Amino acid sequence: MYLFKTEITENRQLSPSISCLRIKAAEDFCRKAAPGKFVMLGNDNELSDPLLKRPFGISNWGNDWFEVVIKIIGKGTAQLARLRRGAAVSVNGPLGTGYPPPTCATCDNDNETLILVAGGIGIASIASCLLPVAANRYLKKPTVLLFGAAVENELVLLDEIKQSTAGLRIETITDDGSSGRRGFVTDLLKNELENSTALTFACGPEPMLKSVQQVLRSYNAQGYLSLENRMACGFGVCLGCVQAIVGNAGKGQNAKVCTQGPVFAADEVIF
Amino acid sequence: MVDLKVEIAPGVILRNPVLTASGTFGYGREYADYLDIAELGAIITKGLSLKPKTGNPGVRIAESACGMLNAIGLENIGIDSFIADELPLLRALGTTVIVNIFGNNQADYAAIAAKLDQVEGISALEINISCPNVKAGGIQFGTDPEAAANLVAAVRQATTLPLITKLSPNVTDIVAIAERVAAAGSDALSLINTLMGMAVDLDKKQPLLGNVTGGLSGPAIKPVALRMVYQVAQAVKIPVIGIGGISTARDALEFLLAGAAAVEIGTANFINPGIAYEIVTGIRDYLEQRNYEKVTDFIGSLQ
Numbered sequence A: 001m002y003l004f005k006t007e008i009t010e011n012r013q014l015s016p017s018i019s020c021l022r023i024k025a026a027e028d029f030c031r032k033a034a035p036g037k038f039v040m041l042g043n044d045n046e047l048s049d050p051l052l053k054r055p056f057g058i059s060n061w062g063n064d065w066f067e068v069v070i071k072i073i074g075k076g077t078a079q080l081a082r083l084r085r086g087a088a089v090s091v092n093g094p095l096g097t098g099y100p101p102p103t104c105a106t107c108d109n110d111n112e113t114l115i116l117v118a119g120g121i122g123i124a125s126i127a128s129c130l131l132p133v134a135a136n137r138y139l140k141k142p143t144v145l146l147f148g149a150a151v152e153n154e155l156v157l158l159d160e161i162k163q164s165t166a167g168l169r170i171e172t173i174t175d176d177g178s179s180g181r182r183g184f185v186t187d188l189l190k191n192e193l194e195n196s197t198a199l200t201f202a203c204g205p206e207p208m209l210k211s212v213q214q215v216l217r218s219y220n221a222q223g224y225l226s227l228e229n230r231m232a233c234g235f236g237v238c239l240g241c242v243q244a245i246v247g248n249a250g251k252g253q254n255a256k257v258c259t260q261g262p263v264f265a266a267d268e269v270i271f
Numbered sequence B: 001m002v003d004l005k006v007e008i009a010p011g012v013i014l015r016n017p018v019l020t021a022s023g024t025f026g027y028g029r030e031y032a033d034y035l036d037i038a039e040l041g042a043i044i045t046k047g048l049s050l051k052p053k054t055g056n057p058g059v060r061i062a063e064s065a066c067g068m069l070n071a072i073g074l075e076n077i078g079i080d081s082f083i084a085d086e087l088p089l090l091r092a093l094g095t096t097v098i099v100n101i102f103g104n105n106q107a108d109y110a111a112i113a114a115k116l117d118q119v120e121g122i123s124a125l126e127i128n129i130s131c132p133n134v135k136a137g138g139i140q141f142g143t144d145p146e147a148a149a150n151l152v153a154a155v156r157q158a159t160t161l162p163l164i165t166k167l168s169p170n171v172t173d174i175v176a177i178a179e180r181v182a183a184a185g186s187d188a189l190s191l192i193n194t195l196m197g198m199a200v201d202l203d204k205k206q207p208l209l210g211n212v213t214g215g216l217s218g219p220a221i222k223p224v225a226l227r228m229v230y231q232v233a234q235a236v237k238i239p240v241i242g243i244g245g246i247s248t249a250r251d252a253l254e255f256l257l258a259g260a261a262a263v264e265i266g267t268a269n270f271i272n273p274g275i276a277y278e279i280v281t282g283i284r285d286y287l288e289q290r291n292y293e294k295v296t297d298f299i300g301s302l303q
Helices: A027-032 A073-080 A122-131 A133-140 A158-164 A185-195 A206-216 B081-094 B106-117 B145-158 B174-183 B217-234 B249-257 B274-291
Strands: A002-016 A016-026 A040-043 A053-058 A066-073 A088-095 A113-119 A141-151 A167-173 A198-203 A222-226 A264-266 B006-009 B013-014 B018-020 B041-044 B061-064 B065-071 B097-101 B125-126 B163-166 B188-191 B194-200 B214-219 B240-243 B262-265
Touching: A002 A185, A002 A198, A016 A073, A027 A066, A027 A088, A040 A073, A040 B262, A053 A073, A053 A122, A066 A122, A066 A222, A073 B081, A088 B041, A113 A122, A113 A185, A113 A206, A122 A141, A122 A198, A122 A222, A133 B214, A141 A185, A158 A167, A167 A185, A167 B217, A185 A198, A185 A206, A185 B106, A198 A206, A206 A222, A222 B274, B006 B188, B013 B217, B061 B214, B065 B217, B081 B097, B081 B106, B097 B106, B106 B125, B106 B145, B125 B145, B145 B163, B145 B194, B163 B217, B174 B188, B188 B217, B217 B249, B240 B249, B249 B274
Parallel strands: A113 A141, A113 A198, A141 A167, A198 A222, B018 B041, B018 B262, B041 B097, B097 B125, B125 B163, B163 B188, B188 B240, B240 B262
Antiparallel strands: A002 A016, A002 A088, A016 A066, A040 A053, A040 A088, A222 A264, B006 B013, B061 B065, B065 B214, B194 B214
């Protein structure tokens, strides 16, 4: 992990409440970035308010930069989302355990489809399997992106994803029907699982992940969930982010979302 | 080169007065990427109990203005697992190790203390009588002078290790408790633990924390901590270790000036995991610029 001060090189507003920050980083940092990993990001004003850094998935990266997508939820995210080019930030990362590589034992089957399920701002994490050049190996499998959001303007990053992944099948769904079908992303997931053997990666709000877990169980399908819990430190000491899981290798029931996660095998999470 | 050595309990001489507070530094190794742990005065482990503890359910942390609330509930791996799995790694990091202990009752505290008495590589125990986030033990001892003194006396009987008692600020008169604990055989005091607080989720009309109440830490509590350290340091003869919102070398120096023999860095470790060492160098630079030969000449020199 690296702890460093750096600067914003670009801030693209993706919707009224969602911004994508591009941040300068050393090559060592970028080499350790991987799909599903995250950073703790803080402003560098030393005013102690907001006090803590905030966790954000690394949605994309290159040789000397990375990006995070920030949805404004409260005071901390609002300050970060409004930072302009040249603003100083403080970064700790890359942190956490991300999505399994496509060559892992559980996803070796070339005939299976990779289903990426994103709910709302969960797209920031899912995008890390699609946008970075380094993530291309995931796309050697037949891949589909299922993306659900409350309203149309929260279906962000779609243009960038289409550009970097020619031929990727994308299906969208919104709670209010303002884009794509009306309904929940788990409706789309059921359709996919009816038709193929698949490995699923999902990131989104907890009720969605809970529902994804149920769908996967009912189809006896394998998958991974990326969780988002409140955390103060991001590297395993505050114990603010723990999640109950099964089979934690004798370490008790709680797993640290920041170090053992944020990505967990869908079956082991106890919601 | 200014001499930063301090003695925080009889025979416990630290290379400098900067310690890391229990519950904010894990078992040490989590920080190995960020700083050289051997350069710190000491590390104080996450609070340990006889048996492993899962802590509180639900939301455990919430940020507030210049501070944070936590209601972790003393989740820990238990003393046996610590001795077997963590202590060897911690000792290999080359630092002074102080173990923070707590229990549900006096017998638990004494049993852990007795167990650690037989273990190599531990320089002192910090007795947690001040956690606001658990139902049994912790703060129930820390808010009653009589109970606090009895507990310290029992732990004193159980071990020859130097004892530091960590005090709660959630009391009417912290000086009265400090005096009783000192008289009962504590070799040093550390203060303050977190201030009990609460956060509410307005839209859900519910308490935000799973435990309803939590402990407030961070820069927001520094003035309260500084006042209490000053008052207690005036009243007792044993060393006082200052804790509470220390985030910079200047903060740490203020506590030393007010009479703290050393300081513990807590919440600031979460935000900048390299901060404890930055504070060591900051203290050194400050004292060197003012031609101090040793930090002990500076400690308690508030006019």
